[in-house]
Amino acid sequence: MIIGGILVITRRNTVHSALALITALLAQAGIYLMLYAPFVAGVQIILYAGGIMVLFLFVIMLISIERTIKERQFNHQWLIGIVAAAALGGLFIAVYVKGKTLFPERRPSYVEINNTQGVADLLYGQHTGTYMFSFEIASLLLLVAIIGAVVMAKKRI
Amino acid sequence: MHDFIQYVVSYLSSDRSPGAAGNIFWATVYILVVFAGVSLAVICMNWLERKILAHMQVRLGPMRVGPHGLLQPIADAVKLLLKEDIIPADADVVVFWFAPFIVVLAAFTVFVVVPFGPAHAITDMNIGILFMLGVSSLSVLGIVTAGWASNSHYPLIGALRSSAQMVSYEVAMGLAVVSAILMTSLNDQGIGTLSMIGIVKMQEAQHVWFLFKFFPLGVIAFVIFAIAMVAETNRAPFDLPEAESELTAGFHTEYSGFRWSLFFLAEYAAMIAVSSIAVTLWLGGWLRPFANVHGPDVFIPYFWPPSDASLPRGALDLAFSFVPGLAFLFLGGVCFYNVRRMPKHPFFKIQTTGLAAFGALLGLVGLILFVPAVRDRVGDIFWFTAKVAGFMYLYIWYRGTFPRYRFDQLMKVGWKVLLPVSLGVVLCTCTWAMRSEVWHEMIVPLWQTLGDELHRLVS
Numbered sequence: 001m002i003i004g005g006i007l008v009i010t011r012r013n014t015v016h017s018a019l020a021l022i023t024a025l026l027a028q029a030g031i032y033l034m035l036y037a038p039f040v041a042g043v044q045i046i047l048y049a050g051g052i053m054v055l056f057l058f059v060i061m062l063i064s065i066e067r068t069i070k071e072r073q074f075n076h077q078w079l080i081g082i083v084a085a086a087a088l089g090g091l092f093i094a095v096y097v098k099g100k101t102l103f104p105e106r107r108p109s110y111v112e113i114n115n116t117q118g119v120a121d122l123l124y125g126q127h128t129g130t131y132m133f134s135f136e137i138a139s140l141l142l143l144v145a146i147i148g149a150v151v152m153a154k155k156r157i
Numbered sequence: 158m159h160d161f162i163q164y165v166v167s168y169l170s171s172d173r174s175p176g177a178a179g180n181i182f183w184a185t186v187y188i189l190v191v192f193a194g195v196s197l198a199v200i201c202m203n204w205l206e207r208k209i210l211a212h213m214q215v216r217l218g219p220m221r222v223g224p225h226g227l228l229q230p231i232a233d234a235v236k237l238l239l240k241e242d243i244i245p246a247d248a249d250v251v252v253f254w255f256a257p258f259i260v261v262l263a264a265f266t267v268f269v270v271v272p273f274g275p276a277h278a279i280t281d282m283n284i285g286i287l288f289m290l291g292v293s294s295l296s297v298l299g300i301v302t303a304g305w306a307s308n309s310h311y312p313l314i315g316a317l318r319s320s321a322q323m324v325s326y327e328v329a330m331g332l333a334v335v336s337a338i339l340m341t342s343l344n345d346q347g348i349g350t351l352s353m354i355g356i357v358k359m360q361e362a363q364h365v366w367f368l369f370k371f372f373p374l375g376v377i378a379f380v381i382f383a384i385a386m387v388a389e390t391n392r393a394p395f396d397l398p399e400a401e402s403e404l405t406a407g408f409h410t411e412y413s414g415f416r417w418s419l420f421f422l423a424e425y426a427a428m429i430a431v432s433s434i435a436v437t438l439w440l441g442g443w444l445r446p447f448a449n450v451h452g453p454d455v456f457i458p459y460f461w462p463p464s465d466a467s468l469p470r471g472a473l474d475l476a477f478s479f480v481p482g483l484a485f486l487f488l489g490g491v492c493f494y495n496v497r498r499m500p501k502h503p504f505f506k507i508q509t510t511g512l513a514a515f516g517a518l519l520g521l522v523g524l525i526l527f528v529p530a531v532r533d534r535v536g537d538i539f540w541f542t543a544k545v546a547g548f549m550y551l552y553i554w555y556r557g558t559f560p561r562y563r564f565d566q567l568m569k570v571g572w573k574v575l576l577p578v579s580l581g582v583v584l585c586t587c588t589w590a591m592r593s594e595v596w597h598e599m600i601v602p603l604w605q606t607l608g609d610e611l612h613r614l615v616s
Binding site for chain 1 (some may be wrong): 251252255284288294298303317320324449
């Protein structure tokens with residue numbers, strides 16, 4: 001996954017970046033599998049790698065790419081970039097070193113419950129379903145995005 | 158060494174798939190068998206497609222290469238291997254090389270969860286159907302990269318059209334699958350399953366194929382999936398992306414020789430894979446027709462009942478257990494009939510003997526399938542394969558019958574027709590499945606509230 005991520009940002013050719021992103025997403029699905037969440041891994045592959053990346057590739061292929069490859073790449077804010085990346089890296093290292101003491105009650109229990117059933121219980125269960133409202137809000141957000149895209153892109157008759 | 162033999166033999170008495178039992182040796186054996194089987198099936202499909210299309214178009218098809226063209230696929234394979242490997246100028250070589258690899262990978266990985274029997278799958282994942290849909294959607298990426306890497310107009314347009322078509326029909330396919338999964342949850346615990354073997358076992362427990370459940374909802378969902386799967390695999394009548402008269406072979410125009418044969422292999426393997434999904438979800442997988450009707454118990458020494466005590470032993474089971482052997486004997490008989498019809502000229506001597514040998518081979522397989530030890534184990538695999546073969550015939554029939562859809566008509570059907578109908582099927586399946594609860598907890602209180610309001614308004 002790290003190799004995929006590095007390739008995404010370093011390749012000059014946009015299609016190569018997109019393919020590297022696909023490998024990074026598949027690696028992410030593998031990480032979900034290692035966390036005993038096969039349902040989330042399957043949905044990640046179907047939606048992200050198989051749907052969203054296809055649309056990414058659509059757009060990349062419809063724009064003229066030869067011109068953009070030959071353009072000189074520039075980055076005028078490299079100093080701020082280095083400061084922000086160092087701060088983020090420091091935060092990660094601090095959490096990793098002090099991790100267990102920071103979140104004692106959230107230690108994940110890798111129980112072999114059925115992941116699909118677990119997700120369904122959390123969403124739709126009668127007494128355990130606490131995430132229904134946020135689920136609906138998220139789907140409404142996606143709907144707003146779709147409607148916004150259609151409104152912005154449709155032709156005036 | 159003794160441990161290894163113990164490890165190998167210990168699986169033979171288990172009733173689970175090798176992946177579920179954790180047995181790596183047998184899992185590898187199953188993987189090799191499935192891979193060889195699918196490749197053999199693709200080769201047969203090549204010959205069958207040319208012959209069946211030809212007979213539908215009142216002509217004969219390949220007749221020269223072997224007896225009745227039986228060696229034609231081998232000739233095609235040899236030709237493709239010996240062809241010059243062309244890479245277009247200014248094409249992106251790494252991506253060009255990678256694209257058929259992605260498509261073949263996606264097409265063949267799907268077969269890991271295909272259930273040929275209650276223990277005859279490579280593995281049985283909890284999320285079997287989700288895995289199949291997800292991995293088959295990765296083949297779209299291979300097609301898009303193939304079209305782009307060819308650095309040429311026709312492949313690029315073909316690739317974009319193909320990926321748009323496949324993504325659109327994946328939505329309808331997914332919703333039809335959801336409606337079938339809903340039917341698996343109608344057991345006493347109210348818990349459904351996404352595993353492929355579990356889905357067929359639910360059909361066995363509910364004594365009905367999901368095709369006939371909640372009539373006509375099962376049929377409509379099946380028809381939606383059948384249409385979407387033809388569009389998903391870029392086959393006629395949805396084969397505009399690879400149509401010769403419009404796009405000169407679309408996304409695989411610039412691929413020649415072995416690389417093209419990889420695309421061909423992946424396309425037919427994907428056809429077999431989505432047909433397996435349809436057979437598992439709606440047509441009862443490995444179950445024989447009328448699997449819950451057994452008839453009276455029959456006893457024939459050394460022949461029936463089967464040695465495995467868990468297998469059913471009724472008269473109808475005995476009758477249906479003859480079908481695999483009889484099918485192969487029938488095919489052998491067809492071969493011998495055509496041997497009699499061969500021209501009686503010395504030039505045809507080799508072909509005639511070849512066809513007679515093939516017919517004898519089929520007859521021998523048929524006779525082996527009557528032996529009780531083979532018959533008990535192979536019955537499930539035979540029924541599953543027979544149903545998938547029926548779907549393959551349907552694919553070829555569609556190709557010979559329907560004219561091609563224009564691209565905007567294709568997208569219109571996918572979004573404006575199949576999507577609303579599949580949404581409606583999911584809703585209706587839900588309400589039918591829960592009808593008593595829906596009636597008592599939602600509809601009746603609604604009526605009562607309406608009645609109270611009307612009373613208050615009137616009085």
